[in-house]
Every structure is written in C-alpha cells, then in structure tokens.
Amino acid sequence: MSVDLDFLSSLDDGLISTDLLRRSGVDPRGIECLIGLSELVRLRRGWYVTATEWKAAGRDGRYRFMIRATNASSPKSLxxxxxxxxxxxxxxxxxxxxxxxxxxxxxxxxxxxxxxxxxxxxxxxxxxxxxxxxxxxxxxxxxxxxxxxxxxxxxxxxxxxxxxxxxxxxxxxxxxxxxxxxxxxxxxxxxxxxxxxxxxxxxxxxxxxxxxxxxxADARAGSPGESLSRVRMRQGRFVIPDLQVRFPDILGSYAEVDFYLEGIRKAQEFDGKVKYTRGAIVKEGDDPGEIVWLEKQREDALRRQEAVESFDRWTWDMVLPLKKFCRFLQEKGMPELRAGAAHARSAG
Structure with a gap:
C-alpha cells in the first residue's frame, strides 16, 4: 500500500476523512491496516489523524482534533x-x-x-x-x-x-x-x-x-500552575502574595519571582518550568546540567537579596492535592487570613 499520509494530512490541517482515504486508493481494510501499524489514529467514525500529528499535538491539541472531528461528523453545523x-x-x-x-x-x-x-x-x-x-x-x-x-x-x-x-x-x-x-x-x-x-x-x-x-483572576499569573497555586491559597485562606515581583541586579540582569510577600520577605515559585534571569538565553540543545546550574545560580543570587528572607518552591504533585499544599504552606510559615478578615492580596 502506497499512500502519502503526510500530504493528505496537510489538506485539512491534520484531519483525514475516510472519503479522502478512499479517493487516494485506501479501502476500509487498508485503513484498518494503517491503524494496526500505528500510522493512523481514529478520532471519530470516518475521521483520522496521522500518528505523527497525534503524538505532536499534546493533550490540548488532541482534544481540538476530537472537537473538529466530532463537528465534521455531525449532520448539522455545531x-x-x-x-x-x-x-x-x-x-x-x-x-x-x-x-x-x-x-x-x-x-x-x-x-x-x-x-x-x-x-x-x-x-x-x-x-x-x-x-x-x-x-x-x-x-x-x-x-x-x-x-x-x-x-x-x-x-x-x-x-x-x-x-x-x-x-x-x-x-x-x-x-x-x-x-x-x-x-x-x-x-x-x-x-x-x-x-x-x-x-x-x-x-x-x-x-x-x-x-x-x-x-x-489576574493577568500577571504566568502559568496554569501559578493560577492553580493562587486558587489553592485562597481555598486554604492564606494571604495572597503579590505576583511577578522583579528583583534587580541578579547575575547582571534581573529576575522575577512568581509570588512575593513583602511583609515577611518571602519569595515563592511554582516549578512547572525552569526559570531564568531575563539576561540569560538558553537555546535548544543546551546541556540540561548547565540549565540546572544556571537556575541554582539564580536562586542563590535571589536568596542573597536583603528583601528575601525565605524562598519556597513547589511542583504539580504538591499543589494538586489541596490538603497537601496547605500543609506545605503552613510548614513554610505562610500567613493565614484571620477569621473575618477581608481577603488580602499581599502581606505587606
């Protein structure tokens, strides 16, 4: 069987219909063969995507493929x-x-x-x-x-x-x-x-x-993990820190931390992605060890700031469970709202 799936995929931004496959010489048995060979992924009845596109799409892109395939399968526009x-x-x-x-x-x-x-x-x-x-x-x-x-x-x-x-x-x-x-x-x-x-x-x-x-909601939140962290803080009735606070003179440039409580000089970061000073440029293919070293240098420089007395980090597995995250914040000395106190955005 000889069919250029990449070409067919390019005709409709990734989606491939049964009708298009048949017109390209692929019968139903051939379609099942391509699926069995892990070259094609069935989205909905009559609609497919190449395995390469499916793998590259990630979770969000895969759901968009499903949305488009379901819409294409419907007898009416949705x-x-x-x-x-x-x-x-x-x-x-x-x-x-x-x-x-x-x-x-x-x-x-x-x-x-x-x-x-x-x-x-x-x-x-x-x-x-x-x-x-x-x-x-x-x-x-x-x-x-x-x-x-x-x-x-x-x-x-x-x-x-x-x-x-x-x-x-x-x-x-x-x-x-x-x-x-x-x-x-x-x-x-x-x-x-x-x-x-x-x-x-x-x-x-x-x-x-x-x-x-x-x-x-706040436009300053820099990532989904930061947004979830703020929601968890609110659910646990902790004081909400300021966001994306900038510190100058960090490794020849400046650095921003995700969260900062001025009143207790506490800097905090969600570690869903590696952060760098704005002056550092990390190119594709750089040594992961070098990247980790750069981040360690950045954190050490922040800790030396007079305005930073403590520095906390957390990851997805810590922030997803509410009780676990609340325990973590309590252990780190995160201030809690007093009963009946108005919701605050900063401890300062």
Missing amino acids: VAAHLSAAAMHRLPTIGNWPSELHTFDPRASGGSTSRLITTHRSGPPAETVVIDGIEVVALERTLVDVAVNECPERAVTAIDAALRRDAVRYATDLRQRGEGEARLVRPALTTDTLLCELDNVAPPFHRARAESVIRF
Whole structure:
C-alpha cells in the first residue's frame, strides 16, 4: 500500500476523512491496516489523524482534533462552547479535557448529552468566531460560561491566561501603531469586560461564584500552575502574595519571582518550568546540567537579596492535592487570613 499520509494530512490541517482515504486508493481494510501499524489514529467514525500529528499535538491539541472531528461528523453545523470553546481559544485547563464536544444551541428544547456531544441552551444568543474552520463561542462569553459552570481551579486558570495573553497583544499593538494611532487598537480584555458579559448572560445559578472567580483572576499569573497555586491559597485562606515581583541586579540582569510577600520577605515559585534571569538565553540543545546550574545560580543570587528572607518552591504533585499544599504552606510559615478578615492580596 502506497499512500502519502503526510500530504493528505496537510489538506485539512491534520484531519483525514475516510472519503479522502478512499479517493487516494485506501479501502476500509487498508485503513484498518494503517491503524494496526500505528500510522493512523481514529478520532471519530470516518475521521483520522496521522500518528505523527497525534503524538505532536499534546493533550490540548488532541482534544481540538476530537472537537473538529466530532463537528465534521455531525449532520448539522455545531457551535463549540464552554470547555470545548476554551480549548479552541487555546486556553489552558486543570485536569483532563472532556471526552465529548460541548456545544451551544439556544433553540434546543433542553440541554442534552450523548456519548459525543453535550448541548447547552441556557443564556442569550452568543457571538461566535471561526477557529480552525469551526464556529466557536466568542472569548468573553466562553470565559463567563466557564466561570459559571466549572470549578474555580479550571475557571481561574482559563481567565488568568486570557487576560495575560490579551494584555500582551494590546501592548504589542500599541507599540507597533504608535501613540498617534492608539485609538485604532482594540481594547484589552479586562475584568470589567467579563463582569459586563456576566451581567448580560445573567445566569440563574452560581452567579456569585462566577463573579468572585472573575474578580480574583489576574493577568500577571504566568502559568496554569501559578493560577492553580493562587486558587489553592485562597481555598486554604492564606494571604495572597503579590505576583511577578522583579528583583534587580541578579547575575547582571534581573529576575522575577512568581509570588512575593513583602511583609515577611518571602519569595515563592511554582516549578512547572525552569526559570531564568531575563539576561540569560538558553537555546535548544543546551546541556540540561548547565540549565540546572544556571537556575541554582539564580536562586542563590535571589536568596542573597536583603528583601528575601525565605524562598519556597513547589511542583504539580504538591499543589494538586489541596490538603497537601496547605500543609506545605503552613510548614513554610505562610500567613493565614484571620477569621473575618477581608481577603488580602499581599502581606505587606
């Protein structure tokens, strides 16, 4: 059997249909053979992706493939919503993505669920955009839907990422256009934007929780792990540190720490990824040992700062279990909110 799967994959951004395979000379038996040889992965009935694409896609990309394949398999056009829309908007999540496609259809007689599709109908009609060839609920509405319907861990992570990404987009657009054309730049997504959208949706349930989540979100959070860490601190009633605090004169440049409590001079970092000073450039193929050494030098330099009395680190396996993370913070002397105290963002 001779078929150029990479070429077929390029025709529809990775998706390959049974019809395309047949027109390329691959019969049903040949398709099963390609699957058995681990060259092809079946997404949904009639839709496939090459094993190479599947492996490279990662968890988020694989769910987007499933969304697109489910949409392509449907007899009618679907509008991706809720977590499915979040995935299409390239937002992160905590935990696994759903196994089914979540859609929005205000004309449906009621919310419904099948093995492949969950349909939501509550709320006013939603603005949509087209991403990767399918219709998707617009970003603001998607974030509000996630805030209303999902746990704080998922919701804060998604909203933090969206706020951060759009703040970067806005700053970049302003820089490129210059002050004279600032009025032409699309405003950045903000907490107020999302609160207005929440008012528009007017959910009958979980509104207070959604508003609390939206107000807690912060564009300064640098990663999903940092977002989850903040949620865990809030759930454990710890004082919320300041974010992305910069320290000058670190190895000839400067360094930022994920969290900082000025009142007790405590620096903290989530270690889901290696961090470096902005002056250091680590290229692909560099020695991992050298990378670890650079990070150790950075941490040692931070510890020598008068403003840093203690330095804490944690990883995914520590922050995912709430009780374990709370015990860790208590052992490290993290200040807790007093009973009845207003929620604070800094110990300083």
